[in-house]
Amino acid sequence: MTAVTVAPPSPNLALNQLVDRRRAEGASLVHLAFGEARLPVLPQLAEQLALGAARACYGPVAGAEGVRDAVAGYFTRRRLPTEADRVIVAPGSKPLLMALQLVIPGDVLLPRPAWNTYAPQARYAGKKVYGVPIPAECGGVPAPGALRETIRRARAAGADPRLLVLTLPDNPTGTLAPPALIRELCALARAEDLLIISDEIYRDIVHDPESTPFLSPAEAAPERTVVTSGLSKTLGLGGWRIGVARFPVGETGALLRDAVTAAASELWSTLAGPMQQVAEYAYAEPPEVLARMRASARLHGAVARAVHRIALEAGAECRPPTGGFYVYPDFAPLRDRLAARGVTDAASLAGRLLDDSGIAVLAGHLLGDDPQALRFKAATSLLYGDERQQHQALRADDPARLPHITRELSRIAQGFARLKGA
Amino acid sequence: MTAVTVAPPSPNLALNQLVDRRRAEGASLVHLAFGEARLPVLPQLAEQLALGAARACYGPVAGAEGVRDAVAGYFTRRRLPTEADRVIVAPGSKPLLMALQLVIPGDVLLPRPAWNTYAPQARYAGKKVYGVPIPAECGGVPAPGALRETIRRARAAGADPRLLVLTLPDNPTGTLAPPALIRELCALARAEDLLIISDEIYRDIVHDPESTPFLSPAEAAPERTVVTSGLSKTLGLGGWRIGVARFPVGETGALLRDAVTAAASELWSTLAGPMQQVAEYAYAEPPEVLARMRASARLHGAVARAVHRIALEAGAECRPPTGGFYVYPDFAPLRDRLAARGVTDAASLAGRLLDDSGIAVLAGHLLGDDPQALRFKAATSLLYGDERQQHQALRADDPARLPHITRELSRIAQGFARLKGA
Numbered sequence: 001m002t003a004v005t006v007a008p009p010s011p012n013l014a015l016n017q018l019v020d021r022r023r024a025e026g027a028s029l030v031h032l033a034f035g036e037a038r039l040p041v042l043p044q045l046a047e048q049l050a051l052g053a054a055r056a057c058y059g060p061v062a063g064a065e066g067v068r069d070a071v072a073g074y075f076t077r078r079r080l081p082t083e084a085d086r087v088i089v090a091p092g093s094k095p096l097l098m099a100l101q102l103v104i105p106g107d108v109l110l111p112r113p114a115w116n117t118y119a120p121q122a123r124y125a126g127k128k129v130y131g132v133p134i135p136a137e138c139g140g141v142p143a144p145g146a147l148r149e150t151i152r153r154a155r156a157a158g159a160d161p162r163l164l165v166l167t168l169p170d171n172p173t174g175t176l177a178p179p180a181l182i183r184e185l186c187a188l189a190r191a192e193d194l195l196i197i198s199d200e201i202y203r204d205i206v207h208d209p210e211s212t213p214f215l216s217p218a219e220a221a222p223e224r225t226v227v228t229s230g231l232s233k234t235l236g237l238g239g240w241r242i243g244v245a246r247f248p249v250g251e252t253g254a255l256l257r258d259a260v261t262a263a264a265s266e267l268w269s270t271l272a273g274p275m276q277q278v279a280e281y282a283y284a285e286p287p288e289v290l291a292r293m294r295a296s297a298r299l300h301g302a303v304a305r306a307v308h309r310i311a312l313e314a315g316a317e318c319r320p321p322t323g324g325f326y327v328y329p330d331f332a333p334l335r336d337r338l339a340a341r342g343v344t345d346a347a348s349l350a351g352r353l354l355d356d357s358g359i360a361v362l363a364g365h366l367l368g369d370d371p372q373a374l375r376f377k378a379a380t381s382l383l384y385g386d387e388r389q390q391h392q393a394l395r396a397d398d399p400a401r402l403p404h405i406t407r408e409l410s411r412i413a414q415g416f417a418r419l420k421g422a
Numbered sequence: 423m424t425a426v427t428v429a430p431p432s433p434n435l436a437l438n439q440l441v442d443r444r445r446a447e448g449a450s451l452v453h454l455a456f457g458e459a460r461l462p463v464l465p466q467l468a469e470q471l472a473l474g475a476a477r478a479c480y481g482p483v484a485g486a487e488g489v490r491d492a493v494a495g496y497f498t499r500r501r502l503p504t505e506a507d508r509v510i511v512a513p514g515s516k517p518l519l520m521a522l523q524l525v526i527p528g529d530v531l532l533p534r535p536a537w538n539t540y541a542p543q544a545r546y547a548g549k550k551v552y553g554v555p556i557p558a559e560c561g562g563v564p565a566p567g568a569l570r571e572t573i574r575r576a577r578a579a580g581a582d583p584r585l586l587v588l589t590l591p592d593n594p595t596g597t598l599a600p601p602a603l604i605r606e607l608c609a610l611a612r613a614e615d616l617l618i619i620s621d622e623i624y625r626d627i628v629h630d631p632e633s634t635p636f637l638s639p640a641e642a643a644p645e646r647t648v649v650t651s652g653l654s655k656t657l658g659l660g661g662w663r664i665g666v667a668r669f670p671v672g673e674t675g676a677l678l679r680d681a682v683t684a685a686a687s688e689l690w691s692t693l694a695g696p697m698q699q700v701a702e703y704a705y706a707e708p709p710e711v712l713a714r715m716r717a718s719a720r721l722h723g724a725v726a727r728a729v730h731r732i733a734l735e736a737g738a739e740c741r742p743p744t745g746g747f748y749v750y751p752d753f754a755p756l757r758d759r760l761a762a763r764g765v766t767d768a769a770s771l772a773g774r775l776l777d778d779s780g781i782a783v784l785a786g787h788l789l790g791d792d793p794q795a796l797r798f799k800a801a802t803s804l805l806y807g808d809e810r811q812q813h814q815a816l817r818a819d820d821p822a823r824l825p826h827i828t829r830e831l832s833r834i835a836q837g838f839a840r841l842k843g844a
Contacts (some may be wrong), residue, residue: 001646002584004525004677010687013483020482034480041478049696050472056661058456058465060442061435091513091663091690098689102546103426120688120820124524126548162424195424201604224423239478239695241513255426265432266542267520268690273661274471275694 002353007123011116011366019360022127030411032307032378035171036203037325039236039296039394040387044288047189048281049240054179055273056170061265063089067276070283071244074109077285078203080218080227086247087272088260089279093228093243094121094199096260099267100226100245101125104195106162109150113328113367113375115171115199122403128159131357138319139328140170141177144184151192164194166217169323170369171379174304176206176323179215191358195256196225201243202324204234207301212322223250231282233295242271242279295394300325304380306400306409311378314416325381328364329416332375337420338374345372349419357415383408433538433788441782449692452833454729454800455782457593459747460626461658461718461816462809466710470703471662473770476693482685484679485511489698492705493666499707500625501642502649504584505791508669510682511693514625515652515665516543518682521689522648522667523547525681526617531572533564535789537593537621550581553790555726561750562592562739563599573614583834586616588639591624591745594789594799595733598745599630601637607812608643616800619649622666624746626656626715629723634744643750646671653704655746656715664693664701722747728822728831733800736838747803750786751838753796759842760796767794771841779837788824 008014016034023029068084075082090096098121103110108122112131119129132142132150142150147164154161166185169176177185189196199218206212218225236324247257260357264270271279282289304321308392310320311329318329331338331349343349350363353376364375384393391400400409430436439457443450485489490506495503512518520543523530527629534553542550554564554572564572569586588607591598611613611618618640628634640647652665669679681694687691695703704711726743732749733740740751753760753771765771772785775798786797806815807826815821822831 001674002615002759004527004681006525006677007684008680009483009680009684013480013687013691016480036480038479046472046475049475051467053463053468053471056659057460058435058438058458058660059437062432091694094688094692095517103428105424105426123713124685124688187487193424218800231565238480239480239692240693241691252426255428258428258431259428261433262429263546265435266516266539266546269435269663270518270661272513272663272694272697274696354685 007120010120012362016342017361018253020292026192028187028358030359030408030415031382032380033362034240034382035326035379037236037296037381038384039390041237042235042287042288042292045235045237045278045282049274052274052277055277056271058269059273061261061270062087063271064276067280067283070280074283074285075227075246077333077415080246082246085239086253086257087353088245088257088264090243090264091241091246091268091271091275091278092232093199093230093245095264095268096228096243096245097121097199098196099260099263100197101163102263103256104163106160108163109142109161109194110165110368111167112139113139113172113369114165115167115365116120116367118165120366130154130161135181137282138170138175138177138181139173140167140175141181141185144188147185147188147253163197164200165188167199168214169206171202171324172320172362173319173328174324174326175319176212176214179213182215182217183220186217188294189221189224194224196221198225198227200227200251201229201233203229205297205300205325206323207297207304214219218248223248226256231279234296235282236296240278242275242315244279273280280352281366286380299384299393299399300381301407302399303383307378307380307412310409310413310416313413315420316339325379327378327380328375329378331419334420335374341421343419346375347371349374350376352419353415357411357418359412361413425664425830429542432542433731434784436694437782437784450780452781452830452837453804454802455784456739456804457801458660459718459722459803459804460656461657461812463659464657464714465711466708467657467700467704469701471696472697477696477699480691481499481695481798482724483683483692483715484509485693486698487492489702489705490703496705496707497649497668500544501637502668504668508671508679510667510679510686512665512667512686512699513690513693513697514648514654514663515667517690518544518650518665519619519621520546521682521685522619523549523585524685525678526585529565529576530585530587531569531616532587532790533562533589535561535594535786535791536587537589538789540587541790548602552576552583557603560597560603561595562589563603563607566610569607573786574615584616585619586611587619587621588619590616590636590638593746594748594784595741595750596746596748597741598634598636601635604637604639605642608639611643611646616646618643619742620647620649622649623651623655625651627719627722627747628745629719629726630713640668640670644801645670645674648678648820653701656706657711658718662700664697664702673819719789721806721815721821722803724821725805725827729800729802729834732831732835732838735835737842747801749796749800749802751800752840758844759795763843765796765841768797769793771796774841775837778840779833781834781837
């Protein structure tokens with residue numbers, strides 16, 4: 001019978017299901033392998049969902065005018081002046097990213113490491129993928145020199161890199177590329193005629209916005225940058241599947257918008273009506289939504305910084321997290337000691353943490369990183385406990401000192417320390 | 423700047439938006455161009471949606487066990503014994519159909535005409551599309567002789583047809599392929615090693631189930647048939663985006679299921695949690711859901727048959743509708759009279775109906791049919807009036823005689839008659 005080739009499933013979702021299964025069997029695990037912002041649903045959003053029940057017609061593919069207006073307002077308040085006709089809403093940002101990869105010609109350039117979905121989507125779209133090392137200071141963007149060199153080599157080999165994907169703030173490193181670097185990359189994109197996807201789904205989770213200036217590539221290269229975002233991270237609504245895209249002004253932007261709308265009409269029709277009602281409400285940013293966004297950014301920052309400290313204390317190198325809810329430690333300084341214990345690469349490092357200490361992390365090679373490097377992603381957003389404890393954590397002055405979070409952090413500290421035989 | 427090619431958007435969704443815009447400008451149109459089952463949302467389903475608000479975690483890609491159990495029960499009650507592990511739920515059946523086209527190798531065979539989304543999805547997946555004429559008796563399936571001949575020619579030309587898409591009951595012809603024909607096609611698929619997608623989203627809208635036996639290709643060729651379905655048509659929930667797929671028993675089925683799950687994990691993550699709650703409830707088929715399904719099948723049948731009579735009276739040929747809410751008239755018998763009035767093909771036929779009579783239909787060539795043929799699809803499911811009138815129509819013994827529906831039918835009769843200069 002016709003043979004079907006099975007790609008591996010998205011490793012973060014697969015690990016999450018594995019952790020759920022092991023826990024159901026009674027295992028006690030620390031779950032650092034899944035980027036879900038597990039926080040309580042705001043009651044006002046639940047109310048909007050219920051009110052949206054009557055929206056059972058298909059409606060416009062890009063979303064009703066009301067929700068696109070609200071999203072346009074959201075971007076406009078972030079120094080990205082936006083008209084509703086440049087917005088598409090969708091069931092998550094994944095379908096939007098996939099549609100962009102389908103309609104943008106040529107091959108794709110990714111930071112290395114990068115979120116584990118960009119590369120498989122590129123392959124479904126028939127694109128070649130070029131991973132470019134990130135700078136020492138931050139992730140989510142390629143180092144400019146390495147990017148220039150990769151483009152040159154790719155073209156020499158007959159490839160056609162046309163799309164650059166950036167993540168601000170970054171998943172997996174939990175860092176935000178600084179404005180000067182963004183300007184340099186945007187100038188390079190212009191010189192090399194690359195389109196840019198700027199994945200800004202963590203934009204509202206900058207831990208200390210005062211000291212961490214945010215420049216969107218859509219400000220520096222407005223004519224060629226599509227911004228994607230959604231409510232999964234900021235408002236803890238991963239399971240509601242609400243994503244948005246903002247298309248550039250000008251002719252290329254209009255073409256891209258039309259091409260993605262056409263793809264949307266064939267691939268998913270539209271975002272479910274009740275979810276459009278939720279999005280229309282949330283993107284208008286009423287006071288309780290803004291308050292939740294501030295409180296959760298503070299909470300994510302406090303716990304990510306605590307895990308960062310633990311990684312450093314264990315002897316790893318690690319960029320300080322400034323956005324999102326991730327740290328990405330590098331155990332290279334302990335390579336010899338780890339090798340003596342059979343840990344020689346990303347896979348064995350993650351495997352050892354799971355087997356010895358019940359700590360689930362996402363090995364770096366699953367994010368496109370060098371398989372030999374001793375790196376992994378630790379997502380810190382599932383450490384907040386049950387719903388009552390999550391409320392407590394959102395309110396706490398120093399959430400890392402709450403007993404239920406301290407307990408998780410201690411297990412992480414013990415597990416990381418145990419790696420080197422401590 | 424990098425040039426982006428824009429595919430035309432899905433023509434039914436595009437026409438729907440055009441009709442909405444013209445109506446907003448004050449035009450009085452009869453909308454036969456969109457397959458939306460516009461009926462009131464059952465209050466019990468709205469209640470489930472609200473109850474599902476707490477489901478804000480991502481959860482398993484294929485859907486939670488509860489909803490997959492319920493869907494398995496639904497299929498099992500339809501002579502398709504199903505375990506929950508062979509079910510995937512998704513935001514509509516479109517993403518599932520797209521994922522299937524991405525993971526199944528080779529090229530695709532479609533009935534001609536067919537629903538307008540199969541062919542664009544195939545092109546996004548890099549497949550060649552072969553349209554095969556339908557038999558005289560029904561649509562949704564290719565005529566077996568023509569299918570054999572198309573496969574032979576495609577292979578001779580170096581193509582690799584591996585996938586056959588069937589629609590039961592059919593959109594656009596509103597007919598159901600009889601069991602004998604399904605058996606013949608399944609035997610052919612087996613002999614030629616084709617996988618089958620059986621799109622059964624209209625399965626519960628067979629107008630007179632007693633006299634119209636339904637045989638699923640998944641009964642006749644269980645080892646190679648994937649069934650797709652959803653709640654959009656049966657329960658009027660197009661805007662809620664709930665789709666399902668049932669995978670075959672055996673090894674190929676497991677591989678296909680795993681491949682689609684992997685694609686789903688990268689393309690859309692999962693169906694929104696609150697929608698999973700709705701689906702879990704609806705697929706268990708409590709009494710009010712069954713009653714609504716029966717009432718709406720009766721209503722759709724009565725109005726589709728009325729439009730069928732009108733088409734015959736206007737001089738067209740037309741297969742009698744037996745499922746769904748479509749008729750697909752052929753004005754070939756009037757070709758000379760229409761040509762004298764400048765109507766020479768599908769596009770000018772649909773254009774004339776819209777311009778002269780304010781009747782929006784979907785021209786046959788937009789469904790892959792011969793552009794020269796004088797055929798179009800008329801969707802009859804938007805003729806039921808406002809919500810109060812929809813309730814009335816669901817209860818009526820003879821809905822076609824309700825004044826608000828009679829008025830629409832009269833306009834259609836006048837418009838069709840006007841085509842030949844009456």
